[in-house]
Amino acid sequence: MPPLVKICGLSTPETVDAAIRLGATHIGLVHYEPSPRHVALDLAAQLRQRAQGKVKVALLLVNASQQLTGEALSKVRPDIIQFHGTETPEWLARVKQLVPAQIWKAIGLKDADTLDRMQKYRGIADRILFDAPAAAMPGGTGTRFDWSLLANHRHNMDWGIAGGLTPDNVGQAIAETGAPLVDVSSGVESAPGVKDVDKIAAFLKAVAAC
Ligand SMILES: O=C(O)c1ccccc1N[C@@H]1O[C@H](COP(=O)(O)O)[C@@H](O)[C@H]1O
Numbered sequence: 001m002p003p004l005v006k007i008c009g010l011s012t013p014e015t016v017d018a019a020i021r022l023g024a025t026h027i028g029l030v031h032y033e034p035s036p037r038h039v040a041l042d043l044a045a046q047l048r049q050r051a052q053g054k055v056k057v058a059l060l061l062v063n064a065s066q067q068l069t070g071e072a073l074s075k076v077r078p079d080i081i082q083f084h085g086t087e088t089p090e091w092l093a094r095v096k097q098l099v100p101a102q103i104w105k106a107i108g109l110k111d112a113d114t115l116d117r118m119q120k121y122r123g124i125a126d127r128i129l130f131d132a133p134a135a136a137m138p139g140g141t142g143t144r145f146d147w148s149l150l151a152n153h154r155h156n157m158d159w160g161i162a163g164g165l166t167p168d169n170v171g172q173a174i175a176e177t178g179a180p181l182v183d184v185s186s187g188v189e190s191a192p193g194v195k196d197v198d199k200i201a202a203f204l205k206a207v208a209a210c
Contacts (some may be wrong), residue, residue, distance in 0.1 A: 002210050003174055004160070006058065007200055008082075009037035009140060009185040015195040016047050020054045022197075022204045027051055028058040028082060028183070031072055035140055036193030037185065041075045048076050058082045058104065062138050073099050080104055082129065084139050089120045102126040106162065108133035109145045115153055122157055129183060132163035139163070142186035150177040167202035174210045182207060 007019040008028030019027050029044045030037040039047065048057045059078035061069060063085035073081065073095075081099070083092060084106040096103050105125040107118045110133045118128060130150065132143040144164030160181030165173055170182055186192065188199040 002208050003179055004181040005204060005207050006160070006162075006181065006183040007185075007188060007195075007203075008058070008060065008162075008183055009035075009189075009193070010047065010195060011037060011039050011043070011193065012195070013047065013050055015197065015200070016050050018195075018197045019200055020051060022201050023208070024055055024200075024204065026056045026058060026080070026181075026183075028060050028185070029076070029078070030060045030140070031064075031076075032060065032062040032084075034137065037140060041072055044072075044076045048078060056080060060084050063087060069095065073101065077101075080126075082106060084131075089124050092121065093124050096124060104129055106131045106139060108138075109149055112149060115149070119156075125157065127158040127160060127181070129181075130159065130161050130163070140185050144169070144173075147173055147176040150179075165203075167199060167206045170203060170206050171210055174207070 004025040006026035007024045009030050010016050010027050029039050051057050056079040058080035059076050060082040078101055080102040082104045092103050103125050104127045105121050106129045109130045131139050132145045142164050161179040162183035165184045166187035184203055188203050190196040
């Protein structure tokens with residue numbers, strides 16, 4: 001079975017509709033002001049509503065305050081919360097008690113030790129999303145990590161990969177890592193924050209061929 005595909009950083013009804021029509025299983029909405037893909041909560045709620053029942057919707061937050069997290073979750077009501085900062089397992093566990101959404105945690109995969117350190121999220125995060133290590137921005141930079149770090153790893157949590165995936169390299173990434181889910185943002189854009197429907201189509205076609 002081909003991997004699940006999450007198209008992240010959508011910000012218009014047209015690209016939400018395209019991602020659904022072209023076969024994405026998940027979409028992501030970024031609520032993080034420094035991002036070129038930032039969407040205000042009212043717009044995120046509208047886009048979430050549009051996708052309701054068609055694909056799973058993730059709301060991406062980065063080290064959001066307790067107040068912002070509460071406001072975001074009650075307005076948007078996502079299927080998934082993607083924590084993409086340095087959020088602790090304790091914080092994720094608290095949120096998990098309060099809302100029915102799945103909890104995903106992005107982890108910057110720097111070296112083999114990271115795979116040990118992330119065990120602290122076991123039993124709390126419903127999925128780990130391996131991404132390139134954070135730099136000036138915590139994600140969405142089109143930077144890939146060393147896929148060979150996952151080649152022989154025995155996973156004990158649900159997981160997926162992100163970071164620098166494109167229509168041209170996603171087949172190789174899946175072959176090298178065996179990822180059950182791939183997540184893309186800048187690799188399907190014509191400019192930062194501007195999704196390109198032809199690139200989304202090419203990405204989904206490349207994954208379907210795996
Ligand atoms: O998309 C963003 O701007 C963003 C901002 C802050 C944290 C994460 C962000 N995006 C997520 O990062 C990964 C990798 O993205 P890319 O494909 O390399 O551009 C993915 O999960 C994005 O949704």
